[in-house]
Amino acid sequence: MGGSEARGWLPRRFYSVDAGLIGLASGVRRPLTGVWRLTPGVYRQASDMDVLQVVISGLLLGGVYALFAAGLNTIFGVMRVINLGHGELMMLGAYTTYYLYAEGGLNPLLTIPIAAAAMFGAGLVMQRFLVERVIGQPLLSSLLLTFGLSTLLQGLALNRFTADFRSVPYLSGSIDLFGLALSRSRLVAFGIALAVTGVTYYFLRSSRFGKAIRATSQQADVAQVCGIDVRRVRLATFALGAALAAIAGSLVAMIFSISPEMGRMFLGKAFAIIVLGGLGSFVGAFLGALMLGVAETLAAYFTTTQLAEGVPYAVLVLVLTLRPSGFFGVRE
Amino acid sequence: MAVEVAPAPGMRHTGDMPPILQVQSIDAAYGKVQILHGVSLDVYPGEVVSIIGPNGAGKSTVLKAIMGFLTPSAGEIIFDGGTITGLRTDLVVRRGIAYVPQGRIVFKDMSVVENLEMGAYAVSDKAQVRRTMEQVFQIFPRLGERPKQAAGTMSGGEQQMLAMGRALMVEPRVVLMDEPSLGLAPRFVELVFEKIGELKAGGMTLLLVEQNAVKSLSISDRGYVLELGRNRFTGPGDALLADERVRRLYLGG
Numbered sequence: 001m002g003g004s005e006a007r008g009w010l011p012r013r014f015y016s017v018d019a020g021l022i023g024l025a026s027g028v029r030r031p032l033t034g035v036w037r038l039t040p041g042v043y044r045q046a047s048d049m050d051v052l053q054v055v056i057s058g059l060l061l062g063g064v065y066a067l068f069a070a071g072l073n074t075i076f077g078v079m080r081v082i083n084l085g086h087g088e089l090m091m092l093g094a095y096t097t098y099y100l101y102a103e104g105g106l107n108p109l110l111t112i113p114i115a116a117a118a119m120f121g122a123g124l125v126m127q128r129f130l131v132e133r134v135i136g137q138p139l140l141s142s143l144l145l146t147f148g149l150s151t152l153l154q155g156l157a158l159n160r161f162t163a164d165f166r167s168v169p170y171l172s173g174s175i176d177l178f179g180l181a182l183s184r185s186r187l188v189a190f191g192i193a194l195a196v197t198g199v200t201y202y203f204l205r206s207s208r209f210g211k212a213i214r215a216t217s218q219q220a221d222v223a224q225v226c227g228i229d230v231r232r233v234r235l236a237t238f239a240l241g242a243a244l245a246a247i248a249g250s251l252v253a254m255i256f257s258i259s260p261e262m263g264r265m266f267l268g269k270a271f272a273i274i275v276l277g278g279l280g281s282f283v284g285a286f287l288g289a290l291m292l293g294v295a296e297t298l299a300a301y302f303t304t305t306q307l308a309e310g311v312p313y314a315v316l317v318l319v320l321t322l323r324p325s326g327f328f329g330v331r332e
Numbered sequence: 333m334a335v336e337v338a339p340a341p342g343m344r345h346t347g348d349m350p351p352i353l354q355v356q357s358i359d360a361a362y363g364k365v366q367i368l369h370g371v372s373l374d375v376y377p378g379e380v381v382s383i384i385g386p387n388g389a390g391k392s393t394v395l396k397a398i399m400g401f402l403t404p405s406a407g408e409i410i411f412d413g414g415t416i417t418g419l420r421t422d423l424v425v426r427r428g429i430a431y432v433p434q435g436r437i438v439f440k441d442m443s444v445v446e447n448l449e450m451g452a453y454a455v456s457d458k459a460q461v462r463r464t465m466e467q468v469f470q471i472f473p474r475l476g477e478r479p480k481q482a483a484g485t486m487s488g489g490e491q492q493m494l495a496m497g498r499a500l501m502v503e504p505r506v507v508l509m510d511e512p513s514l515g516l517a518p519r520f521v522e523l524v525f526e527k528i529g530e531l532k533a534g535g536m537t538l539l540l541v542e543q544n545a546v547k548s549l550s551i552s553d554r555g556y557v558l559e560l561g562r563n564r565f566t567g568p569g570d571a572l573l574a575d576e577r578v579r580r581l582y583l584g585g
Contacts (some may be wrong), residue, residue, distance in 0.1 A: 081501075107550070126505070145549070177510070208449075208453075210452060211446060211449070212450070212453060214439070214441070214442070215439050215442070215450050217440050218440060218441065218442075219437055219439060221401070221421075221433065221437075221448070222433055222437050222438075223433040224401075224421035224422050224425070224432065224454045225399060225421060225430070225499075226422075226423075226425070226450045226451050226452075226454070227422045227423055227425040227426050227453045227454030227502060228422055228450075228453050229420075229422045
């Protein structure tokens, strides 16, 4: 079993953000393995243990994806706005963690609530002064607005943070679990993502305001005649979504290298997840995220990282063609 | 102004009480299409009032204007002595006007109890919410029998009961109902009007918009006939039912 030789993995920031996948997917045995597998057209025989390890690694990653997609999905549900700037909120969360760690010397885990609070605030401002203006307008208006926001934030980030890849080498290395080498940072990120997603789910299911969010999401007009101030619901939802994206960003910074362009790639993943799970289905999106995490990691393991990056888009096309309502969504 | 088909009806039910809800010559439009042209109506405490008229008469639009879904471009809406013209919907509700939307719209993925709790969103006193819910269960026993059922899995008639119960949860002083019998199976149509009768007997003030003019006028104290966004006739329900002109215009008699 190769995994038992695990010795920690090197951040491969000279590839894409996703390159970290390879290190983990291969169980990080020999430093050269990742490079070797990146060669296009090279396929290899895998042992069962290797595959199991890859699947678990993908599930762990999927947990972080789920956190990111949950915010996007909830925002869409409540205001019928596809927030194309969601990836940049994540990117800003990631950089908040990076700078507080690299220059503030803060423990990366402690930066998470700070990043979340900062993006919660940014979300409030964005919703109150920008997104609220396109509520009820044709979809194109909100798409253009959020695309503009996305581009603006990305440009500002390139300008301020430079295009260099950064990473937060925290909790590096892996631990041995039943003969499987699992990345410590991924395990921790998964645990946090799961906890935050769970708390969000519980909040939406059980709290009074959470139910008001769901009511607005189902029937905004009727929510209003229940005495719900739907503008306040929209404000809170956007801010909550932004905070979830920021937490996902902080976690990603501990797993992968980050860059100002990372948001676009994660947005693509989130679309695939939401389409898989069915638009507006919280549980569906969670399962979709785990599926995508596994699919990507397997693809990276058996083919190349470059090909693995295409997995979300392949999923998008396939699901939209074969089963447009997703696998867990509500039939329209 | 509307032609009165019978002598001034207001006094009949209300003694000296002023109207609780007054719509005073409102104009309203969807975009550039003007729907209402100077529509007026009064609702006195304890009355059931129906708005009837052919399709496109603007009946539902009157209710939507009262609820603040659209703002009249002219005229006033007075509730309990104060203007609510253009007031935000959730604040209209908090003033004491409840609304049962057309098409028995419920929160499908929520249970019966959760739907009713949402109806009471404006009420912060939990004990009061419990009491009101008990009352709603007495009026609609079917809801009390299945508190945990997801609203989306109920029949159309049951969903309409739930939508009505949800509106009652704010303990409103006036309830507006938009086409409560539309699209329901005949036995549920009967049930809806039976329940409206019970609410009226309990002292509730109701303003109905109905396609089913005969049924709704027969349980109403008064009615208004709209045509093309204007008041045409008004009077006691039975007088409107008996009036030749109303029958010709609308009842197809």
